Amino acid sequence: MSLSRRLLQILNFAALVAMLIAVYAALVLAPDAINVDPSIRPAQRIIYFHVPSAWSSMLAFFVAFIASILYLITKHIRWDIWARAASELGIAFTVAAIISGSLWAKPAWNTYWTWDPRLTTYTIVLLLYIAYFMLRGAIDEPGRRARMAAVYGIFAFLSVPLTFMSIRWWNTIHPVIVDAPENTNKFGLGPNMMNAFMITNIAFIILFVTLLANRISLGWAEERMDALKERLNF
Amino acid sequence: MTYLAAAYGVIWLALFIFVFSIFRRQTRIDSEIAALEDALERIAPEDKA
Numbered sequence: 001m002s003l004s005r006r007l008l009q010i011l012n013f014a015a016l017v018a019m020l021i022a023v024y025a026a027l028v029l030a031p032d033a034i035n036v037d038p039s040i041r042p043a044q045r046i047i048y049f050h051v052p053s054a055w056s057s058m059l060a061f062f063v064a065f066i067a068s069i070l071y072l073i074t075k076h077i078r079w080d081i082w083a084r085a086a087s088e089l090g091i092a093f094t095v096a097a098i099i100s101g102s103l104w105a106k107p108a109w110n111t112y113w114t115w116d117p118r119l120t121t122y123t124i125v126l127l128l129y130i131a132y133f134m135l136r137g138a139i140d141e142p143g144r145r146a147r148m149a150a151v152y153g154i155f156a157f158l159s160v161p162l163t164f165m166s167i168r169w170w171n172t173i174h175p176v177i178v179d180a181p182e183n184t185n186k187f188g189l190g191p192n193m194m195n196a197f198m199i200t201n202i203a204f205i206i207l208f209v210t211l212l213a214n215r216i217s218l219g220w221a222e223e224r225m226d227a228l229k230e231r232l233n234f
Numbered sequence: 235m236t237y238l239a240a241a242y243g244v245i246w247l248a249l250f251i252f253v254f255s256i257f258r259r260q261t262r263i264d265s266e267i268a269a270l271e272d273a274l275e276r277i278a279p280e281d282k283a
Contacts, residue, residue: 023242043237049245089252096248100241107237207249214256221263228270232277 008213015210022048022203030196039107046104048196051177052204054097054122059208060090061129061160068153071146080146081219083153084136087129089211094126109173118174121163128156142226 026048032041064086071079101119102112113119135152139145167174177197 043241045238046241049242053245092248092252096245099244099248103237103241103244211252211256214253218256218260218263221260221267225263225267225270228267228274232270232273 004217008217011206011210011213015207018203018206022052022200025196025199025203029192029199031192033193036108043104043107046100047177048200050097050100050104051197052201053093053100055201056204056208057090057093057097057125058160058164059205060086060093060212061125061157063212064090064153065157065160068150068157071150072154075143077146077223080149081216081223083150085212085215085219087132087153088215089208091126091129091133092211093208094122094129098122098126114173116174117166117170117172118163121159121166125156125159125163128159132156 026045030045030048033044036044064083067079067082067086070076071083098119105114106112132149132152136145136149139148166172167176
């Protein structure tokens with residue numbers, strides 16, 4: 001077995017263990033929030049997976065952004081593979097965050113969806129990255145496709161910091177969990193809640209790195225397949 | 235409790251679908267690479283001749 005495949009297996013196992021610990025931290029270790037209505041306390045535990053999903057999506061888009069810049073500088077296919085892999089992961093985490101957030105919104109805000117600044121900007125992020133893959137699918141020539149995707153990926157990322165800061169800059173009902181300014185809708189995590197929150201965030205970072213490594217490995221296999229097809233004039 | 239179960243269910247489902255899609259694509263590409271390498275092996279002796 002090659003070293004990279006063995007490393008992938010170790011990462012896969014680490015991610016599985018980390019996610020099981022995260023479930024324990026979110027459902028057992030974390031105490032009930034005292035600053036919310038008792039009827040919605042069980043649903044409040046959604047934040048332990050909702051927030052890490054959202055932060056992982058932003059991390060994924062940041063990796064895609066850096067990889068896109070590196071592709072334009074070096075023209076090395078490696079960075080195109082990284083950008084594509086990270087963007088795909090970003091979409092998966094965004095979908096998980098939006099749906100889980102919507103399920104928290106129903107008991108907390110009495111609606112599954114509202115055009116709040118955070119929800120609106122995050123939806124725009126999702127649509128921009130879906131368009132990223134539509135753009136890739138529309139260009140046949142690999143070099144041009146990678147170049148156009150890299151330029152688009154850099155501009156698409158501008159929506160991510162805007163989404164992150166939207167709950168701090170604008171009047172919104174979405175709570176600010178960490179480092180909340182005075183005039184915002186603070187959630188306020190107690191010490192034990194913060195421990196569980198950090199554990200789940202670390203678990204999601206391990207999960208993100210693992211999925212990214214697997215997706216990059218798949219990207220290299222796709223490149224190899226394309227190279228073989230070219231040699232055979234397919 | 236229903237919303238909590240639904241939210242965790244959705245996240246685990248999204249994760250499962252993503253991992254499964256990677257696994258399926260990897261399996262398909264591995265078999266396609268093997269077939270292409272076989273085809274290349276068959277062509278290579280003709281090229282030498």
